[in-house]
Amino acid sequence: xxxxxxxxxxxxxxxxxxxxxxxxxxxxxxxxxxxxxxxxxxxxxxxxxxxxxxxxxxxxxxxxxxxxxxxxxxxxxxxxxxxxxxxxxxxxxxxxxxxxxxxxxxxxxxxxxxxxxxxxxxxxxxxxxxxxxxxxxxxxxxxxxxxxxxxxxxxxxxxxxxxxxxxxxxxxxxxxxxxxxxxxxxxxxxxxxxxxxxxxxxxxxxxxxxxxx
Numbered sequence: 001x002x003x004x005x006x007x008x009x010x011x012x013x014x015x016x017x018x019x020x021x022x023x024x025x026x027x028x029x030x031x032x033x034x035x036x037x038x039x040x041x042x043x044x045x046x047x048x049x050x051x052x053x054x055x056x057x058x059x060x061x062x063x064x065x066x067x068x069x070x071x072x073x074x075x076x077x078x079x080x081x082x083x084x085x086x087x088x089x090x091x092x093x094x095x096x097x098x099x100x101x102x103x104x105x106x107x108x109x110x111x112x113x114x115x116x117x118x119x120x121x122x123x124x125x126x127x128x129x130x131x132x133x134x135x136x137x138x139x140x141x142x143x144x145x146x147x148x149x150x151x152x153x154x155x156x157x158x159x160x161x162x163x164x165x166x167x168x169x170x171x172x173x174x175x176x177x178x179x180x181x182x183x184x185x186x187x188x189x190x191x192x193x194x195x196x197x198x199x200x201x202x203x204x205x206x207x208x209x210x211x212x213x
Contacts, residue, residue, distance in 0.1 A: 029155065030129075032139045033148035036177075039113050042150060047111065047179035055083040058101075068106030069178075075099055086176035089165075099165040099173045108132045108157025111181040113148030117174040118165065125173070126164040131156040141166065 033039035040047060052065050058073040058080035065071070071087070073080040078097030080089045091097040105112070108131075116125055129137040129149045133156040137149065149158055158180075165173045 029152045030137055031150045031152070033113065033150070034139075034142060034146055036113065036115065036146045036148065039111070039146070039148035039150070043111055043181045045181055047113070047181040049085055050178045050180070051085055052082045052087075053084070055081060057081055058087065058089075070104045070106075071102065073099065073101045085178070086174055089173040091171045096168045096170055097165070097172065099163065099170075101163045101173075101175060102160070103162070103175075103178065104130075104160035105158075105180065108159050109180040109182055110157055111148070111150045112158045112161065112179070113146065114161070114178045115146050115176050116144040116163070117176075118144050118167070118170055118172070120171050121167065121169040124166055126166050128162050129158055130160045130162070132159050 031042070033042075050065075050067050050069055052067065052069070056063070058071065058075070060072055060074050062070050062072045063082075065082075071082070073087070073089070075089055076098035077093050077095065078089055078091045078099070080087065080099070080101075082088070087101060089097055089099045089101075112129060118125055123143045124141055125144060125147075126141050127139055127147045131137060131151070135156065137158075139147065147161075151158060163173070163175055
């Protein structure tokens with residue numbers, strides 16, 4: 001009876017592991033958010049906001065900041081600067097400013113978000129998040145003021161993002177409060193608990209057999 005119970009326990013654990021790994025291999029989903037409060041509500045920990053320090057001018061050359069973040073910016077008909085927690089682009093001539101901002105994190109994260117302001121007329125931006133497997137992820141063309149993403153457990157981590165201003169009548173673009181968070185993969189917790197419970201059941205049955213013999 002004891003051996004049958006042990007065999008059942010091990011068989012059940014093995015089947016569960018197969019089911020979990022099968023779901024992991026087939027799962028690949030990302031959640032997009034356009035409200036900071038909703039995005040932060042889903043996060044298990046308070047997000048980290050990156051600070052870029054003293055004011056400096058942005059250029060097409062990649063700049064690596066003391067916090068480990070790197071960024072480059074293409075700006076037409078305007079100027080790009082960064083200070084504190086904000087990237088600022090504004091027109092130096094009458095009319096529009098064209099912006100292409102690329103931001104790369106020092107390491108992958110499971111959640112990334114930032115606030116954005118665009119004006120004075122058109123408030124649309126083209127935003128793409130980058131994952132560690134090289135894939136570009138929506139949300140595409142959206143109005144400001146917030147863009148956020150969360151990767152599902154065991155999906156590729158997020159490594160950065162790009163922002164393009166599409167409106168010919170935009171006079172300024174601001175990207176600020178770039179925030180990140182790392183979440184604990186749920187499947188890892190499940191696998192850990194399952195391994196502990198399986199080991200405990202096996203040891204219990206072994207001691208039970210030893211005492212009977």
